[in-house]
Amino acid sequence: xxxxxxxxxxxxxxxxxxxxxxxxxxxxxxxxxxxxxxxxxxxxxxxxxxxxxxxxxxxxxxxxxxxxxxxxxxxxxxxxxxxxxxxxxxxxxxxxxxxxxxxxxxxxxxxxxxxxxxxxxxxxxxxxxxxxxxxxxxxxxxxxxxxxxxxxxxxxxxxxxxxxxxxxxxxxxxxxxxxxxxxxxxxxxxxxxxxxxxxxxxxxxxxxxxxxxxxxxxxxxxxxxxxxxxxxxxxxxxxxxxxxxxxxxxxxxxxxxxxxxxxxxxxxxxxxxxxxxxxxxxxxxxxxxxxxxxxxxxxxxxxxxxxxxxxxxxxxxxxxxxxxxxxxxxxxxxxxxxxxxxxxxxxxxxxxxxxxxxxxxxxxxxxxxxxxxxxxxxxxxxxxxxxxxxxxxxxxxxxxxxxxxxxxxxxxxxxxxxxxxxxxxxxxxxxxxxxxxxxxxxxxxxxxxxxxxxxxxxxxxxxxxxxxxxxxxxxxxxxxxxxxxxxxxxxxxxxxxxxxxx
Numbered sequence: 001x002x003x004x005x006x007x008x009x010x011x012x013x014x015x016x017x018x019x020x021x022x023x024x025x026x027x028x029x030x031x032x033x034x035x036x037x038x039x040x041x042x043x044x045x046x047x048x049x050x051x052x053x054x055x056x057x058x059x060x061x062x063x064x065x066x067x068x069x070x071x072x073x074x075x076x077x078x079x080x081x082x083x084x085x086x087x088x089x090x091x092x093x094x095x096x097x098x099x100x101x102x103x104x105x106x107x108x109x110x111x112x113x114x115x116x117x118x119x120x121x122x123x124x125x126x127x128x129x130x131x132x133x134x135x136x137x138x139x140x141x142x143x144x145x146x147x148x149x150x151x152x153x154x155x156x157x158x159x160x161x162x163x164x165x166x167x168x169x170x171x172x173x174x175x176x177x178x179x180x181x182x183x184x185x186x187x188x189x190x191x192x193x194x195x196x197x198x199x200x201x202x203x204x205x206x207x208x209x210x211x212x213x214x215x216x217x218x219x220x221x222x223x224x225x226x227x228x229x230x231x232x233x234x235x236x237x238x239x240x241x242x243x244x245x246x247x248x249x250x251x252x253x254x255x256x257x258x259x260x261x262x263x264x265x266x267x268x269x270x271x272x273x274x275x276x277x278x279x280x281x282x283x284x285x286x287x288x289x290x291x292x293x294x295x296x297x298x299x300x301x302x303x304x305x306x307x308x309x310x311x312x313x314x315x316x317x318x319x320x321x322x323x324x325x326x327x328x329x330x331x332x333x334x335x336x337x338x339x340x341x342x343x344x345x346x347x348x349x350x351x352x353x354x355x356x357x358x359x360x361x362x363x364x365x366x367x368x369x370x371x372x373x374x375x376x377x378x379x380x381x382x383x384x385x386x387x388x389x390x391x392x393x394x395x396x397x398x399x400x401x402x403x404x405x406x407x408x409x410x411x412x413x414x415x416x417x418x419x420x421x422x423x424x425x426x427x428x429x430x431x432x433x434x435x436x437x438x439x440x441x442x443x444x445x446x447x448x449x450x451x452x453x454x455x456x457x458x459x460x461x462x463x464x465x466x467x468x469x470x471x472x473x474x475x476x477x478x479x480x481x482x483x484x485x486x487x488x489x490x491x492x493x494x495x496x497x498x499x500x501x502x
Contacts, residue, residue: 001047001100002048002049002095002098003046003049003102004089004092004096004102004103005038005041005049005051005052005105006085006103006104007022007052008052008053008055008057009082009106010055010407011023011106012422013219014026014218014220015360016344016361016362017326017342019344019362020345021056022053022055023219025056025060025063028108028290029228029255030274032063033227034051034064038064038072042072044113047071047073048072049072049074049075050075050077051064051074051077051105052077052088053079054078054079054082061076077091077092084189084193084194085190085192086183086195087186087189089102090183090189096180099117099174100174101173103172104172106171106217106218107170107216108230109170109172109215109216110214110215112212112213116172116174116211120174120207120209123205125150125176125206125207126179126204127175127207128175128206128209129143129170129172129173129206129207129208129209130173130211131145131167131208132170137163137166137167138158138159140157140217141157141168141169142154142155142162142165143165143168144164149209151200151207154196154197154206156192167208170215182195214230221340221341225322228288229288232270232290235255235272238269239256240255241257241258242258242259243262244260246263246264247264248264248267249266249267251266251267252270252271252287253269253271254269255273256273258275258276259275261277261278262279263279264281266284266285267285268285270288271285272289272291273291274294274310275293277291277297278296279291280296280297281300282299282300283297283300284302284303286304286305289305289307291303292308292312295310295311295314296313297314298333299317300317301315301316301319302318302320304320306321306323307323307325308324309326309327309329312327312329313330315333316334317333318331318333318335319336319337320337321339323338323341323343324343326343326344326347327346328346329343330349331343332350332352333351335349335350335352336355337354337355338357341358341360342360343355344360344362344364345364346363346364347362347365348367350369350370351370353370354372356372356375359375361373361377362377365377378412378451394499398497400460401428401459402428403427405427410424411451413434413442414445421438421439421442428492428496431455432489435482435485436482440477440478440479444481447481450469450472452485453469456468464489467488467492468485471484471485471488
């Protein structure tokens, strides 16, 4: 039997975690999320799995090499550009000659696929969608079915007032190959936004399977932490692999990796601690915590239901609660980090700092001691402190200014703190083009914070940054602001391209 895993997305809702890894590579217990998904499919006999990849694809392929010796065929479909959920499936149509299952790369579940498949065959529709009831249906596609399970209404991510039900589309589908005939080739096309509304308008039979069991979308901090807790809840017994545990109390199921040293610590399971960690005296590791390898936790610290990635250092007398600490972070002494917060890779959090609930700190940012972090702290706020003004714009400098940037250095357009609008500029040329299409609300938000000026300084174009500063001081608003900025950046791009072409 065949299955498709959609694993090519950018995972923007989980930035900054997904700035250095694709979402399917998020750690759940002792292994990445995509490993849990593959093992879930294997448990139902799916032995040919097609994985659509795009963003940071090499990390996914490298991770899954360990499955080469198992009785499963993994096929990778590399998309040169995002095709949407339905477009990704159309792209692998040559593999899909029979009924198949599709699952998103951010779904962690134990929904019974055999029951769902039996339901699908009985109803003889072309699509069956696994449905679940949730508390916040407006975050998903809302579905209404009739007495026979046939879908009669479907609305993708409605506003709260438009929600006609608490039943949502989980992103797990059983599909007939003829569904591919309705999907255009080589075009970005989505199941929920495009295909399902089209099929309903044509009176095609789509069915909803009311699924039992656990399901969560790990694409948000809350969902990720919930999935982690569920994976840990399945942990059994005490598995301590050549670790050195001294004068410590362990209650409940735990996994502790080899060469880890636990000294006068209280650990409540279910908890996972990786290899070569050092957990020092009077620390409490509470239930549902995951500590990856090579992490050091100093004395008298309290960790509750948090995920700490590899190579992190946690200072003494700190409190971490329901948060995520990315790899290589250095968290100081007496630090408090609140629920659903994310600290990006290789950050430094100074002594006595406090990170409020639902906050995020972008990678490699230094938070000064005694600071209070609330909302998002992004990398571009730090850039202007480190750049130098070039003496002359030559070809090499022009190429560097115009060069394409990796995701962690690109410019992300917001319209408020934490309110990302889905537009990203990976180069100065793209930035120029996006100034024509993003909302004036977003432009005004960034101009007031000096975000444009700071990012341009990071690119190395001090002259352009100074010109943008002059626009800031003139207090333009609305479309006048858009035109001034766009014309200025467009002129500069042309100048830089001319330098390169000389």
